[in-house]
Amino acid sequence: MAYNVNDNIQQPVRDMVKEIGPDIQRIGYEWDRKPDAFCHDIFQILAGKGCVGFNMPKEYGGGGKSALEYATMIEEIAYWDAPSSLLAAVSQLAVDPVARHGNDDQKKAIIPKAAKGELIPAFALTEPNAGSDAANQQTTFTVDGDNFIVNGEKIFIMHGDVADVGVVFGKILEDGSRGKVSAVIVDLKQDGIKAETLKHKMGMKYATTGRISFKEVKVPKSNLLGEPGKGFKYAMMTLDGARIGIAAQATGICQRALDETIKYAKERIAFGSPIAKLQAIQWMIADMATKTEAARLMTYKAAELQDAGARFSLEAAQAKLFAAEAANFCVDRAMQIHSGYGYIGEFSPIEKLYRDQRVSEIYEGTSEIQRLVIAGNLLRG
Numbered sequence: 001m002a003y004n005v006n007d008n009i010q011q012p013v014r015d016m017v018k019e020i021g022p023d024i025q026r027i028g029y030e031w032d033r034k035p036d037a038f039c040h041d042i043f044q045i046l047a048g049k050g051c052v053g054f055n056m057p058k059e060y061g062g063g064g065k066s067a068l069e070y071a072t073m074i075e076e077i078a079y080w081d082a083p084s085s086l087l088a089a090v091s092q093l094a095v096d097p098v099a100r101h102g103n104d105d106q107k108k109a110i111i112p113k114a115a116k117g118e119l120i121p122a123f124a125l126t127e128p129n130a131g132s133d134a135a136n137q138q139t140t141f142t143v144d145g146d147n148f149i150v151n152g153e154k155i156f157i158m159h160g161d162v163a164d165v166g167v168v169f170g171k172i173l174e175d176g177s178r179g180k181v182s183a184v185i186v187d188l189k190q191d192g193i194k195a196e197t198l199k200h201k202m203g204m205k206y207a208t209t210g211r212i213s214f215k216e217v218k219v220p221k222s223n224l225l226g227e228p229g230k231g232f233k234y235a236m237m238t239l240d241g242a243r244i245g246i247a248a249q250a251t252g253i254c255q256r257a258l259d260e261t262i263k264y265a266k267e268r269i270a271f272g273s274p275i276a277k278l279q280a281i282q283w284m285i286a287d288m289a290t291k292t293e294a295a296r297l298m299t300y301k302a303a304e305l306q307d308a309g310a311r312f313s314l315e316a317a318q319a320k321l322f323a324a325e326a327a328n329f330c331v332d333r334a335m336q337i338h339s340g341y342g343y344i345g346e347f348s349p350i351e352k353l354y355r356d357q358r359v360s361e362i363y364e365g366t367s368e369i370q371r372l373v374i375a376g377n378l379l380r381g
């Protein structure tokens with residue numbers, strides 16, 4: 001049983017996820033063995049339960065839930081099936097800049113449908129030459145009367161292969177000048193756009209990742225999100241919150257690895273007794289449990305700060321860094337303790353967990369970038 005800092009609001013979320021946990025896990029394990037494709041079945045189960053619109057604004061049809069409840073939901077879904085937690089999270093990541101900076105028309109056009117899972121949005125920041133260095137955007141929005149003409153390429157975009165609409169970052173070109181990064185809402189089902197599924201992803205397979213190319217794509221200027229030149233700031237604001245989600249996802253993975261390992265260590269007999277009796281095994285389990293709990297508490301702390309309206313950028317980066325590395329540690333130790341029965345996927349979930357976990361240290365800012373954010377926050381003051 002996972003620890004709650006606020007039982008009244010967290011336990012109902014855990015109970016709600018438990019109702020769909022076995023189903024998403026079963027479907028997820030089937031889809032993991034197929035060629036990479038977006039799993040609409042799980043996405044619709046999650047949407048039906050309110051998980052996809054969970055923290056979108058209530059006045060536009062979302063659940064209006066707090067950051068702490070959201071973190072609890074993602075942790076709990078990831079416990080059952082990590083890719084399903086991405087299927088739930090990505091729409092909320094993509095809608096976040098619209099909810100924060102969009103005008104009423106933009107919110108009405110996107111949020112109610114996204115909350116119900118009727119429209120799939122994507123957050124399109126990364127480019128082939130703008131990953132960690134996200135400000136180095138090469139995508140251009142050329143002003144042409146009342147329109148922008150969008151040209152460029154986005155890569156590694158969650159759900160980008162199937163998305164209906166994208167919050168796309170790029171630079172406005174006016175009179176030949178290249179301005180600061182701006183954000184534009186783009187209908188992704190129009191001429192000039194090519195969207196592809198990236199193949200052979202290591203894990204998180206059925207929460208797909210795509211490449212989106214834009215060639216002379218016409219977008220009304222009224223689709224500009226917020227103010228011109230503020231796009232990079234908007235992206236970083238969204239990523240601050242989203243990092244708590246990744247920390248929560250990694251915590252769920254840690255807990256699953258721990259629970260599977262404790263169960264297995266009690267059952268597996270070597271040299272005449274359960275391996276759980278061996279101190280070498282006990283120490284690994286103790287370290288796993290300690291890191292899991294620390295990851296959980298750091299995640300909740302960042303979420304509570306966000307809910308209180310306080311600054312939380314430092315704590316979100318710390319939680320994401322620690323939880324992602326803890327998940328790597330826990331899954332690795334789980335693999336070691338399961339040994340052959342961990343490495344071969346037909347015997348236990350550890351092989352899948354191992355693959356699903358690895359990206360936690362890469363997306364929404366690599367662990368190196370989290371360290372830069374943490375040091376930057378500490379040294380600034």
Ligand SMILES: Cc1cc2nc3c(=O)[nH]c(=O)nc-3n(C[C@H](O)[C@H](O)[C@H](O)COP(=O)(O)OP(=O)(O)OC[C@H]3O[C@@H](n4cnc5c(N)ncnc54)[C@H](O)[C@@H]3O)c2cc1C
Nearest residue numbers: 123124125126131132133156157158209363364365366368
């Ligand atoms: C499955 C998946 C889903 C993703 N989803 C999305 C999405 O929905 N939307 C989106 O916009 N992006 C998404 N991304 C992109 C992701 O955020 C980037 O992959 C990540 O930011 C790293 O960029 P990069 O891969 O280009 O690596 P690089 O930036 O090329 O980094 C390479 C290495 O150099 C290190 N490095 C770079 N700069 C520094 C520095 N200043 N100091 C120290 N080390 C440094 C990095 O830590 C890394 O180890 C996703 C990626 C993956 C793999």
